Amino acid sequence: MSRVMAWVQERLPVSGADLRELTNEPVPNHLKHWWFALGGTPAYLFVVQIATGILLAVYYQPSPETAYESVRYITEEAAYGWFLRGLHKWAATLMIAAVILHQMRVFFTGAYRKPREINWMVGMCLLICTLMLGFTGYSLVYEQLSYWGATVGANIAGSVPFVGGLMRDMLLGGEVYNQHTLPRFFILHAAVLPVALTLLVGIHIAIIRVQGVSELHFEQEQKSRDEHFNFFPDHLYTELMIGLVLMILLAALATILPATLGAKADPLTTPEIIKPEWFFYVAFRWLKLFSGTVAVLSTGFIVFVMFIWPLIDAWIRRHTRFTEASVWIGMCAVLAIIGLTIWEAVVSH
Numbered sequence: 001m002s003r004v005m006a007w008v009q010e011r012l013p014v015s016g017a018d019l020r021e022l023t024n025e026p027v028p029n030h031l032k033h034w035w036f037a038l039g040g041t042p043a044y045l046f047v048v049q050i051a052t053g054i055l056l057a058v059y060y061q062p063s064p065e066t067a068y069e070s071v072r073y074i075t076e077e078a079a080y081g082w083f084l085r086g087l088h089k090w091a092a093t094l095m096i097a098a099v100i101l102h103q104m105r106v107f108f109t110g111a112y113r114k115p116r117e118i119n120w121m122v123g124m125c126l127l128i129c130t131l132m133l134g135f136t137g138y139s140l141v142y143e144q145l146s147y148w149g150a151t152v153g154a155n156i157a158g159s160v161p162f163v164g165g166l167m168r169d170m171l172l173g174g175e176v177y178n179q180h181t182l183p184r185f186f187i188l189h190a191a192v193l194p195v196a197l198t199l200l201v202g203i204h205i206a207i208i209r210v211q212g213v214s215e216l217h218f219e220q221e222q223k224s225r226d227e228h229f230n231f232f233p234d235h236l237y238t239e240l241m242i243g244l245v246l247m248i249l250l251a252a253l254a255t256i257l258p259a260t261l262g263a264k265a266d267p268l269t270t271p272e273i274i275k276p277e278w279f280f281y282v283a284f285r286w287l288k289l290f291s292g293t294v295a296v297l298s299t300g301f302i303v304f305v306m307f308i309w310p311l312i313d314a315w316i317r318r319h320t321r322f323t324e325a326s327v328w329i330g331m332c333a334v335l336a337i338i339g340l341t342i343w344e345a346v347v348s349h
Contacts, residue, residue, distance in 0.1 A: 027213060038102035040239045042130070043201060044246060045095035049133075052088040053190065056081075060140070062186035064179055067142040068264045075261050086254025092134055094246070096279050099130045107309075107330050111214040117310035119207045122200055124307050129197045131279060136189035138277050142182065147265030148274050150185070151177050159292045160300070177267065273348060281344035282337050288344075 059078055061070040074081035103123060106112055112120035139150040154177070158168035173180030276284050287295040305312065313326050 037238070037242075038098055038105055039204075041242060041246065042095045042098040042102065044239075044243045045091045045098060046197065046201070048091040048247075048250065049088060049095065050194065052084050052091065053194075055084050056088060057190060060186075062140065062182045064142065064182055064265075067140065067182055071141050072261060075259065082258050083254055086258040087250050088137075089259040090250050090253040090257075092137060093278075094250070096130055096134055099127050100279075103127055104330075104334065108327060109214070110313075110326070112310045113313065114310075115211060116207075116214065117314075119204060119211070120310050121307055122204050122207065124303075126197065126200050126204065128303075129193055129200060133189060133193045133197070134277060134279055136185045136193065139185050140182065140189060141261070142265045143262040144265050144269075144271055145262060145274065147177065147267070148271055149276050150181070152274060153276075156287065156292070156296060159296050161293065161297070164296075275344070278341070278345070282340040285340040285344040 056074060059070055059074050059081070061067060071085075074085055076082070106120065106123065135150075135153060139146050139153075154168050154172050157171060158164045160167060169175060171181075171184065172178065173184050275281075283299060286299060289295070290298065309326070316325050317323050
């Protein structure tokens with residue numbers, strides 16, 4: 001072993017001390033708490049998604065004639081297919097929840113303020129990519145609800161002024177759901193969006209490395225002599241423990257609440273009740289409250305405001321006395337999101 005290490009050391013003259021020096025960025029003490037270090041959770045779940053997704057793709061066949069049967073084979077016949085599909089489903093659910101919670105934590109702690117405005121916008125792109133991954137993955141099953149959910153989603157995209165028709169045609173491969181739609185969804189889900197998400201995560205982490213982690217100070221805590229700890233090995237061990245807990249949780253959820261399979265998609269029969277996945281409940285309820293164009297335009301405006309919120313917040317703080325207006329606005333927004341989500345979840349139509 002010593003000869004092997006000497007051989008590697010001669011060709012890659014990097015010592016353990018050099019690696020520790022490279023990775024030992026001082027980390028603020030508040031990151032010892034999981035809820036302040038939520039960024040690592042979706043990253044770990046994304047790795048689980050990639051690993052399980054590759055294994056599922058071995059059997060999945062993205063065409064209207066074969067998609068449902070291939071998912072049925074994975075669920076009922078392939079060795080441990082039901083478990084891998086359950087891991088993939090629950091990792092997706094927890095990943096979306098973790099990204100949303102991370103975005104909320106950044107918002108309510110003001111960690112998007114100067115000089116971190118660009119990283120907030122990168123985070124918004126990450127959130128949108130994550131939601132699109134959930135939408136395209138849900139649509140691949142070719143169940144009755146996933147088929148009509150994809151159809152409704154494409155029709156919503158088609159109602160966007162000026163570019164709606166182009167967006168719908170690019171998504172579906174035509175004006176309506178057809179034999180080209182599932183392959184497009186599969187390419188988006190298995191290639192385009194994961195690559196985009198990986199690049200965005202790399203940019204996100206690079207900006208954090210350049211700017212450093214945002215410092216949070218709490219009045220109730222006494223300042224200690226050392227308010228930081230090393231990334232390696234202290235924070236790395238924390239992330240590894242979080243990963244172990246998540247793996248146990250995912251295994252339990254996939255076993256106790258496995259992914260199910262509904263009725264096969266029937267383009268000629270519209271279900272009485274069409275509901276998307278839970279993370280789109282708020283948008284679905286919003287669309288039901290207003291006409292199509294108004295709902296789409298208002299949703300786009302809300303997303304745009306979220307993108308440029310650091311600039312809006314800076315203007316409010318500079319020109320008014322409401323320096324923490326963002327907290328109250330954020331609380332109202334969260335309550336509205338929770339209310340609309342629950343409303344859509346409990347109604348039967």
